[in-house]
Amino acid sequence: MNDYMYTDQHEWVCVEGGVAIMGISIYAAEQLGDIVYVELPDIGASVSQGDEIAVVESVKAASEIYAPVSGVVIEINEALGEAPDTVNEDPRGEGWLLKLKMNKPADLEKLMDEAAYDSFIEDLG
Amino acid sequence: MxxxxxxxxxxxxxxxxxxxxxxxxxxxxxxxxxxxxxxxxxxxxxxxxxxxxxxxxVSHMGQAVLKLEKGLSGDAAHEAIAAAFETLVPGDIKGLKPGAIRYSLLLDENGGILDDLMITRPEGEERQGELFLVVNAAMKAQDFSHIEIKLQGVARLTPLGxxxxxxxxxxxxxxxxxxxxxxxxxxxxxxxxxxxxxxxxxxxxxxxxxxxxxxxxxxxxxxxxxxxxxxxxxxxxxxxxxxxxxxxxxxAGLCLYGHDIDQTTDPVSARLAWTIAKRRRIDGGFPGAEHILGLLKKGAPNKRVGLAPEGRAPAREGTEITDGQGAIIGRVTSGTFGPSVGGPVAMGYVHSKFASEGTMVQLMVRGRARPARIQPMPFTPHHYHKS
Incomplete structure (x- = not known):
């Protein structure tokens, strides 16, 4: 598995063989608090980078999740239906949201690497 | 962080x-x-x-003491301050015993709800002729000025800042x-x-x-x-x-002012008619009494209801409620995930014919119709300490 890359909307993405697996960052999971519901797209849905792709809801509010890269949804994390709190427990592992078959690799150039993201969230305070 | x-x-x-x-x-x-x-x-x-x-x-809430101007004492003083305050609310304030608290509603001339509040008759001989009030934080400036204006010359309001x-x-x-x-x-x-x-x-x-x-x-x-x-x-x-x-x-099925009740809602639609005392239903004398007593007889066109969405998706404030054919019949006024219930809970207003317990409606969450059942409130039982 390659390195994690991040959007400024706090999604992470890991790319392997043209497939991008994505989720929300540890920072985002902490900010959202207890996650009680995750709405994932249909398999086969086609998205462009920055499109709304999922919704993560805490007790307090619903938050939109955006596609970090363009592509087609090929798999969703079905386990989150029964256990949405997995996103809090392990946002970068078991709490992954979905996989996209990428169709625009240049999208990755707009993302931050780990170090850049760390300093980005540090600046947010 | x-x-x-x-x-x-x-x-x-x-x-x-x-x-x-x-x-x-x-x-x-x-x-x-x-x-x-x-x-x-x-x-x-x-x-x-x-x-x-x-x-x-909850220090942001508005606390105030309302005191009768006239120098009366004992029950006569309470009777007088209560009579004055009853011109603003539909509750029985006269009947409060020393130390008793009442939940009530400040109403406008049309029977719209200006705020909900707690009214207490204090204990102590020297404090008869006073009422202790607690109002909502966001409404306190308006409430206090409303009460001052309406009761000018009769009672003096002192906010306890x-x-x-x-x-x-x-x-x-x-x-x-x-x-x-x-x-x-x-x-x-x-x-x-x-x-x-x-x-x-x-x-x-x-x-x-x-x-x-x-x-x-x-x-x-x-x-x-x-x-x-x-x-x-x-x-x-x-x-x-x-x-x-x-x-x-x-x-607990309790209303949040500015969401579940406001000036466009009245005590009957809000299913808070229990706050209208029996005596006041006969005598009236509160703002919007004619309209509200009419609604009590005829029934209100819309009613506040509890909603239990099926599945796990919460339906938030503003979510449209539709019937089986997709016609809009109401709107969610508060919605969240209920940790004790272990699922989403909401309240909102629907046309009265859809308000009975067990009726199935649909909630339009992110453009998708999701079934929900009209459910009695509270969603979790109250555990008040009643003697």
Whole structure:
């Protein structure tokens, strides 16, 4: 598995063989608090980078999740239906949201690497 | 996580430093910097309050004393101040015994709800002719000026700006408070007494906004921090933020002003007709009485209902409610995930013909119709301490 890359909307993405697996960052999971519901797209849905792709809801509010890269949804994390709190427990592992078959690799150039993201969230305070 | 930068014009409650010290996530609410949650998080804070005891800072709410101008004493003084206040609310204020609290509604001339509030007849011979009022934070300036104008020359309103208000809520609340305030245990639900708490004279009422047993303690601002720390020192007490306050009150079926009730709603549609006393239904004499008494006879076109969405997706405020054919029949006014219920809960208004228990409706969440059942409230049983 390659390195994690991040959007400024706090999604992470890991790319392997043209497939991008994505989720929300540890920072985002902490900010959202207890996650009680995750709405994932249909398999086969086609998205462009920055499109709304999922919704993560805490007790307090619903938050939109955006596609970090363009592509087609090929798999969703079905386990989150029964256990949405997995996103809090392990946002970068078991709490992954979905996989996209990428169709625009240049999208990755707009993302931050780990170090850049760390300093980005540090600046947010 | 560091405290977010807040607007400098936000007011701080007397417990502000304590909230920050406890790691509270501070957000603007009704002009105040308030904790929305602490490090435990909304879910844990909610469950803790239902199982043990939670401490809430509700100092942003408006406390005031309304005092009769005329020099009467005893029951005659109460009768006079109550008669004056009954021109603003539909509740039975005259009938309050010393120390009794009543939940009521400030109404406009059309019967619209200006605010909901707590009204207490104080104990003590020298305090007859006074009413102690607690109103919503966001409404206090308007409420106070409304009351002053309407009762000018009859009664004088003194806002108690220098007092904090702490709420201790949950099944362990009485046990926690007993060593600090031995007299508190004798209060029953909706009763208030003046008593020493942690060595300081406070107004203690057995009431709250969670559906649980509990107390609200009005204390001088300067003493609030020490009192809060004394309560938090107990193993069973956690500080609770506004997030869990909202999920607790929603599960308890209690209205939030500005969301579930406002000036466009009336007590009958809001299913708060129980606040209209029997005597007042006969005599009227409250704002909008004709309209409201008419609604009581004919029924209101819309009604506030509880909604239990199927599945796990919460339906938030503003969600459209439709019938089986997709026609809009109402709107959600409050919605969240109920931690004690273990699923989403909501309330809203629907056309009366859809308001009966068990009726299936649809909630339009993100463009998709999701089934929900009209459900009686509260969603979780109340555990008030009634004698």
């Amino acid at each position: 560091t405290e977010s930068i807040l607007k400098p014009d936000l007011k701080a409650t007397p417990l502000h430093d304590l909230h920050v010290e406890l790691g509270g996530k501070m957000v603007p609410f009704a002009g105040y910097a308030m904790p929305v949650y602490y490090p435990a998080g909304i879910m844990a804070e909610h469950m803790h309050t239902r199982e043990k005891a939670g401490l809430f800072d 220098a007092r904090a208000l702490l709420a201790l809520q949950g099944p362990k609340a009485a046990q926690v408070l007993a060593p600090l305030a031995p007299d508190a245990e004798a209060l029953s639900f909706m009763q208030m007494g003046e008593m020493d708490v942690n060595g300081v004279t406070c107004l203690v009422s057995r009431s709250g906004y969670t559906g649980e047993d509990g107390f609200e303690i009005s204390v001088a601002a300067a003493e609030a921090d020490a009192l809060a720390r004394a309560l938090l020192a107990h193993n069973d007490v956690l500080p609770i933020g506004l997030g869990a306050r909202d999920s607790l009150r929603l599960e």
